[in-house]
Amino acid sequence: MKRLLGAVIGCVVFALPAFAQNYPTRPISMIVPFAAGGPTDIIARIVAEPMSRILGQQVIVENVAGAGGTTGITRGAGAKPDGYAIMMGHMGTHGVAPALFPNLKYNPATDFTPIGLAAGTPIIIVAKKNHPATNLKEFLAWAAKEGNKANQAYAGNASVSHTTGILLGTMMPGASPTLVPYTGTGPALNDLVSGQVDFMTDQIVNVVEQIRGGNIKAFAIATPQRSPALPDLPTTKEAGLPQYEVSAWNAVFGPKGLPADVTAKLQDALNKALDDPNSKKRFDDLGGVVPGPDGRGGPALQKLVESELARWVPAIKAATGKK
Amino acid sequence: MDLVNNLAQGFGVALTFQNIGLCFLGCMIGTLIGVLPGVGPIATIAMLLPITFGLPPVGALIMLAGIYYGAQYGGSTTAILVNIPGEATAVVTTLDGHQMAKQGRAGTALGVAALGSFFAGTVATLFIAAMGEPLTKLAQLFGPAEYFSLMVMGLVFSTVLAQGSVYKAILMVLLGLLLSTIGTDLETGQERITMGIQNLSDGLDFTPLAMGIFGFAEILRNLDTPEARDVVRSAIGRLLPSMAEIKQCIPPVLRGTFIGGLLGILPGNGAVLGPFASYTVEKKIAKDPSRFGKGAIEGVAGPESANNAGAQTAFIPLLTLGIPPNAVMALMVGAMTIHGIIPGPQVMTKNPDLFWGMIASMWLGNAMLVIINLPLIGIWVKLLKVPYRMMFPAILIFCCIGIYSVNNAMEDVLSTAFFTFVGYLLIKFGYEPAPMLLGFVLGKLMEEKFRQAMILSRGSFMTFVERPVSAVLLAIAFGLLIIAALPSMRKKREEVFAE
Amino acid sequence: MSDQGAGEHKRPMGLTIPVAQDIAAGLFLILVGGFFVYQGRDLPMGSLRAVGPGMLPRAVALMLVVGGAILLLMALLDKKAPRLPTFSYRGPFFIILGILCFAFLIRTVGLVAAGPAAMIVASYASSETRLIETAIFSIIMTGFCIFLFKYLLNLPIPVIANYW
Numbered sequence: 009m010k011r012l013l014g015a016v017i018g019c020v021v022f023a024l025p026a027f028a029q030n031y032p033t034r035p036i037s038m039i040v041p042f043a044a045g046g047p048t049d050i051i052a053r054i055v056a057e058p059m060s061r062i063l064g065q066q067v068i069v070e071n072v073a074g075a076g077g078t079t080g081i082t083r084g085a086g087a088k089p090d091g092y093a094i095m096m097g098h099m100g101t102h103g104v105a106p107a108l109f110p111n112l113k114y115n116p117a118t119d120f121t122p123i124g125l126a127a128g129t130p131i132i133i134v135a136k137k138n139h140p141a142t143n144l145k146e147f148l149a150w151a152a153k154e155g156n157k158a159n160q161a162y163a164g165n166a167s168v169s170h171t172t173g174i175l176l177g178t179m180m181p182g183a184s185p186t187l188v189p190y191t192g193t194g195p196a197l198n199d200l201v202s203g204q205v206d207f208m209t210d211q212i213v214n215v216v217e218q219i220r221g222g223n224i225k226a227f228a229i230a231t232p233q234r235s236p237a238l239p240d241l242p243t244t245k246e247a248g249l250p251q252y253e254v255s256a257w258n259a260v261f262g263p264k265g266l267p268a269d270v271t272a273k274l275q276d277a278l279n280k281a282l283d284d285p286n287s288k289k290r291f292d293d294l295g296g297v298v299p300g301p302d303g304r305g306g307p308a309l310q311k312l313v314e315s316e317l318a319r320w321v322p323a324i325k326a327a328t329g330k331k
Numbered sequence: 332m333d334l335v336n337n338l339a340q341g342f343g344v345a346l347t348f349q350n351i352g353l354c355f356l357g358c359m360i361g362t363l364i365g366v367l368p369g370v371g372p373i374a375t376i377a378m379l380l381p382i383t384f385g386l387p388p389v390g391a392l393i394m395l396a397g398i399y400y401g402a403q404y405g406g407s408t409t410a411i412l413v414n415i416p417g418e419a420t421a422v423v424t425t426l427d428g429h430q431m432a433k434q435g436r437a438g439t440a441l442g443v444a445a446l447g448s449f450f451a452g453t454v455a456t457l458f459i460a461a462m463g464e465p466l467t468k469l470a471q472l473f474g475p476a477e478y479f480s481l482m483v484m485g486l487v488f489s490t491v492l493a494q495g496s497v498y499k500a501i502l503m504v505l506l507g508l509l510l511s512t513i514g515t516d517l518e519t520g521q522e523r524i525t526m527g528i529q530n531l532s533d534g535l536d537f538t539p540l541a542m543g544i545f546g547f548a549e550i551l552r553n554l555d556t557p558e559a560r561d562v563v564r565s566a567i568g569r570l571l572p573s574m575a576e577i578k579q580c581i582p583p584v585l586r587g588t589f590i591g592g593l594l595g596i597l598p599g600n601g602a603v604l605g606p607f608a609s610y611t612v613e614k615k616i617a618k619d620p621s622r623f624g625k626g627a628i629e630g631v632a633g634p635e636s637a638n639n640a641g642a643q644t645a646f647i648p649l650l651t652l653g654i655p656p657n658a659v660m661a662l663m664v665g666a667m668t669i670h671g672i673i674p675g676p677q678v679m680t681k682n683p684d685l686f687w688g689m690i691a692s693m694w695l696g697n698a699m700l701v702i703i704n705l706p707l708i709g710i711w712v713k714l715l716k717v718p719y720r721m722m723f724p725a726i727l728i729f730c731c732i733g734i735y736s737v738n739n740a741m742e743d744v745l746s747t748a749f750f751t752f753v754g755y756l757l758i759k760f761g762y763e764p765a766p767m768l769l770g771f772v773l774g775k776l777m778e779e780k781f782r783q784a785m786i787l788s789r790g791s792f793m794t795f796v797e798r799p800v801s802a803v804l805l806a807i808a809f810g811l812l813i814i815a816a817l818p819s820m821r822k823k824r825e826e827v828f829a830e
Numbered sequence: 831m832s833d834q835g836a837g838e839h840k841r842p843m844g845l846t847i848p849v850a851q852d853i854a855a856g857l858f859l860i861l862v863g864g865f866f867v868y869q870g871r872d873l874p875m876g877s878l879r880a881v882g883p884g885m886l887p888r889a890v891a892l893m894l895v896v897g898g899a900i901l902l903l904m905a906l907l908d909k910k911a912p913r914l915p916t917f918s919y920r921g922p923f924f925i926i927l928g929i930l931c932f933a934f935l936i937r938t939v940g941l942v943a944a945g946p947a948a949m950i951v952a953s954y955a956s957s958e959t960r961l962i963e964t965a966i967f968s969i970i971m972t973g974f975c976i977f978l979f980k981y982l983l984n985l986p987i988p989v990i991a992n993y994w
Contacts, residue, residue: 044377045665070986165520189518202471217675293671516883524869554921720958724949731932744933760855790879
């Protein structure tokens with residue numbers, strides 16, 4: 009018991025002077041709410057490396073997976089707001105979660121200090137390679153004609169392909185595809201490649217090589233501009249479904265009440281990390297989109313979170329409620 | 332010859348001074364971390380991923396692959412020495428491997444595992460180089476219905492793992508299936524049997540369950556029966572397998588390599604079935620099946636070869652299709668992506684150096700494992716001499732750290748404590764944990780595939796027998812079940828297999 | 831909790847229930863299956879076309895209940911069925927307590943306390959344990975773990991919570 013007490017006192021005493029002006033004085037942990045190896049983890053690791061160099065302290069990625077990312081974000085939201093625990097939130101955890109998790113323990117709009125958008129991975133509509141449609145218009149007509157005979161794959165409840173897929177469904181007139189759940193992108197993609205299912209939506213990084221290799225076909229990318237990774241692929245706007253514009257964005261948040269100077273330091277480090285030529289190249293390779301100057305920083309992120317909540321929550325609630 | 336040219340190109344890449352060094356380093360670190368009880372291959376790779384960041388892509392991937400083999404083999408070492416499987420495929424190794432260790436034959440078990448793995452790795456490497464592409468197409472024949480039938484077959488296998496009552500083993504498979512249903516429903520997102528505990532919403536993790544039911548429960552069993560564990564300390568026996576033992580192991584290794592290699596290609600984590608299937612085959616065709624579970628050397632040689640062959644061929648869907656068949660491979664995809672190489676069908680043509688370099692490095696990695704591990708066997712076996720009163724707290728602390736670091740969650744440690752208690756009860760009730768773990772691992776996949784198949788067939792059970800591959804698998808499962816249920820058929824069966 | 835522990839570890843014996851092993855084993859499965867059926871009572875079964883979340887858990891749980899009942903009945907009929915072995919208190923109590931110590935200390939105080947506490951508590955599971963020896967050994971092991979996991983591998987394990 010004495011040992012325990014001693015340790016408690018010890019760490020309180022140690023923690024006090026570590027605060028304020030010369031932040032950071034010890035490693036920073038960045039919670040990634042998904043397992044290692046996924047798109048959000050990759051983006052976090054790509055920015056964590058230059059951020060460590062810029063801040064002069066290690067930024068260590070801490071994977072806390074579970075419940076569509078909400079487990080990790082719940083923990084991050086409850087961390088001490090001293091800048092030593094930050095997190096990589098994403099479209100799901102900060103835009104869609106309130107619609108899918110009724111017992112969510114945080115409020116995406118009010119429980120965080122927004123630090124800045126990191127990078128987004130655009131969503132692509134893909135289909136099996138011998139799909140009869142050759143472009144998005146034909147695909148929409150096909151989906152309307154097939155009704156519930158069409159099979160749409162997704163990577164499990166609350167995954168990006170799930171929410172973006174539901175959103176697509178609400179925008180396809182006359183279509184009512186049968187949703188086939190998988191336990192992850194890998195198995196879903198596998199069955200799309202082998203033609204067991206007809207189509208799905210997913211992040212560019214997961215499907216880009218399959219498209220290039222001709223194993224699956226792509227109809228449109230849901231961003232305003234074409235992606236340099238797939239320059240021949242039309243945008244949804246060009247292809248005739250302009251209202252379908254989605255990107256799985258990833259952004260750095262701190263817990264609520266982060267001191268202004270700490271926030272500023274982190275923002276500066278994140279911006280420099282995004283402009284680092286090495287990370288730029290890595291983002292380009294995986295088709296990631298880095299925000300321009302007006303998309304960066306806390307206020308822009310806060311606006312994005314609010315607009316995403318306003319868009320996703322009613323749409324997903326309506327779609328899943330109806331089902 | 333394309334194959335020769337390609338392999339030559341691959342070895343040209345892999346055999347540079349730097350890459351040999353990285354491969355060795357990867358295998359070495361992977362072995363040393365993977366051997367810690369409670370730290371399986373996934374945890375090991377995730378832990379070591381960042382140290383490869385500064386390297387050039389090919390070197391980094393060669394090193395990661397080395398870490399993977401090392402961790403895999405390190406896990407087998409732990410399974411043999413202290414009866415703690417780091418992942419599902421090592422469960423089988425504990426059955427006879429740990430018994431051998433208890434009889435003072437730990438060195439032999441480790442040696443056979445190393446040599447069998449090396450052989451399997453060599454064959455699998457050649458196999459990948461020669462047949463990787465066409466085999467991928469074969470694997471594409473597997474849809475949800477086929478997978479479901481494969482899982483059914485796997486569950487039938489698992490009852491053969493039992494040493495005691497087959498009936499009780501079947502009950503344990505069911506218990507494993509039941510535990511696998513805990514968590515958020517895949518399709519509707521409803522919470523199932525989570526009792527409102529948030530950490531159960533993604534289901535139970537394999538690590539806490541296996542550590543509790545296998546690892547810690549084993550400690551409790553040892554503490555209850557001090558005589559049993561003293562054997563481990565007193566007799567060490569020879570360090571390497573004898574010529575006779577090696578000869579005895581050749582057929583199981585060949586069969587294991589074949590079975591494991593084949594199952595490993597399947598993109599839906601078929602590799603997990605490899606060791607179980609191999610064990611089943613060895614036990615079924617043995618002249619005296621009662622030796623199994625009591626330290627039969629074939630029960631280590633076959634499954635270990637299957638395990639390594641599967642670990643190798645699991646790269647096929649990743650390298651040729653870009654689709655990771657299991658969690659470890661998903662992590663490799665992440666690692667490759669971070670290095671700017673997104674795995675896909677074009678890696679082979681667009682990045683042949685990387686593709687063939689990696690294949691060549693597979694063989695290199697396997698060779699390194701033997702070089703690293705044969706001398707290490709002496710050290711591992713000496714570790715068994717540490718008094719048990721000091722060994723078990725050490726095992727406990729490594730396990731706790733390992734479990735904690737998978738999700739950085741203390742809740743995982745709590746659930747291990749719970750399963751330790753359950754595991755202790757199971758021992759006392761005369762239930763064996765191995766069939767339960769297999770039921771648990773296959774259960775998740777099985778339900779997923781069952782529901783997908785039913786959705787795709789719009790509710791028709793006929794899908795499982797209309798599709799030829801699925802029908803064949805079900806027939807095999809059914810046949811096995813009958814054989815298991817009718818011991819009187821034993822004689823006849825032995826004649827059939829005797830050739 | 832430590833009061834109870836002190837009382838426990840002096841008792842050399844365990845709990846012996848004079849029933850056949852399979853009676854207890856069957857009962858255990860009936861309870862587990864029943865628990866799952868009860869917990870999952872609100873889950874929709876769905877249809878064959880769209881299998882619901884409740885179908886598999888309920889089906890398997892019922893099979894366990896039936897299977898457990900058969901085991902129990904067979905054991906009741908068999909007069910020579912093997913008895914249930916003795917449950918010892920000491921091993922399970924201290925091992926589980928040790929794991930719990932680790933779980934509750936790792937994020938609140940850190941590995942510096944969680945490591946030695948877990949090892950020392952757990953070591954009492956064996957009657958051969960000597961306190962001084964274990965204490966020294968646990969500190970060495972914790973130091974080794976900190977060096978390995980924190981220093982060499984840079985894992986986010988709290989050594990001193992909220993500080994390092």
